[in-house]
Amino acid sequence: MAQQLASGRHGLSRDEVATNQKQRLFKALGEVMGTKGYSNTTVDDLIKHAGVSRATFYQHFDSKLDCFMAGYAGMQGYVIAAIFEIPATGTPMERFASMLHRYLGFLALDPPRARLYLLEVYAAGPDAMRRRMELQQEFVDGVAKIFKARSKADRFACQALVASISMLVTTALVDADPEAVLALEKPVLKFAERALGSCAM
CATH class of the missing domain: 1.10.357.10 (Tetracycline Repressor, domain 2)
Structure with a gap:
């Protein structure tokens, strides 16, 4: 499972960081939507659970x-x-x-x-x-x-x-x-x- 990256330097490329962020968001989908359902899950729920910023979410996806x-x-x-x-x-x-x-x-x-x-x-x-x-x-x-x-x-x-x-x-x-x-x-x-x-x- 993808883990949240430590702040500061971590030796990963930009692509590796992006991949990690997406994996965490997909994990959040399974865990949050699996409990609350699609309709009751918000973008805020996903970014909080995944540990990413709103700006990061919208760098990768247009919407929930x-x-x-x-x-x-x-x-x-x-x-x-x-x-x-x-x-x-x-x-x-x-x-x-x-x-x-x-x-x-x-x-x-x-x-x-x-x-x-x-x-x-x-x-x-x-x-x-x-x-x-x-x-x-x-x-x-x-x-x-x-x-x-x-x-x-x-x-x-x-x-x-x-x-x-x-x-x-x-x-x-x-x-x-x-x-x-x-x-x-x-x-x-x-x-x-x-x-x-x-x-x-």
């Missing part, structure tokens, strides 16, 4: 929404990169099972932070929702690649699969319950086998 979406995009990008680091061998279903296991495991490690980005995004407004849909499309593209979806029907099945995972995970995270998240693995795999049929072999 800008900060939230940068944090969301960073987390989503990290998750997508991690879950698609799956074995190149095996059947599509085996590779999807590996991906799903990683995804659910990642969310279960930190349910409050996952809840922040999967539920509070609805409170952040239409721009945030559009960005969420764009990022979810990356998930669809990855699943379609695993199953080698070529037809419109197969592509639609991948979209439906990802949409169902998103809805089920969001529901499980309402109470920030890691066990409820992990319990989705078996039923989602059964649904994927039915939805994708021969592509899953």
